[in-house]
Amino acid sequence: MAYHQIDPAELPATDDYPCDRRGISDAVELHALHAATYEMAPGEQLPRTYHYHERREELFSVVDGTLHVETPEREYEVPAGEVFVAEPESPHRAYNPADAAASVTVLGVGAPPTDIALPYDPDE
DSSP: OOOOOOOGGGSOBOTTOSSEEEEHHHHHTOSSOEEEEEEEOTTOBSSSSSEEOSSOEEEEEEEESEEEEEOSSOEEEEETTOEEEEOTTOOBEEEOOTTOSSOEEEEEEEESTTOOOEEOOTTO
16 A cells, blocks of 8 residues: 655646646656646646647646636636536636736646647637
8 A cells, every 4th residue: 555645835846837836646656647736826827728638537626716717618717615627628728817816726636647638729
């Protein structure tokens, strides 16, 4: 059996990411699940691009602040204590608006972990 207790703040930040991302899956070598924490200052977004996954289910649990999620149908405002879920083939872009008063902290979880993000262009 193996157990891990982690303080994400002690993990290294992911290089070349649009916000402060701390890879929990990377740190404990999870194979079936992607997990990371994200801290978005005003004007930052969680993903590298507006995207979707072919097979991955994604869950964003808002720890602090209000997460905004853009989808082709509408925009969601997800306050602290609530969860946003994107099913496979569902384009989305999670972000913190430039005019937000504070940062947003999110725990992101997805499976399978190896299903890469595919870019989505809302103008096409």
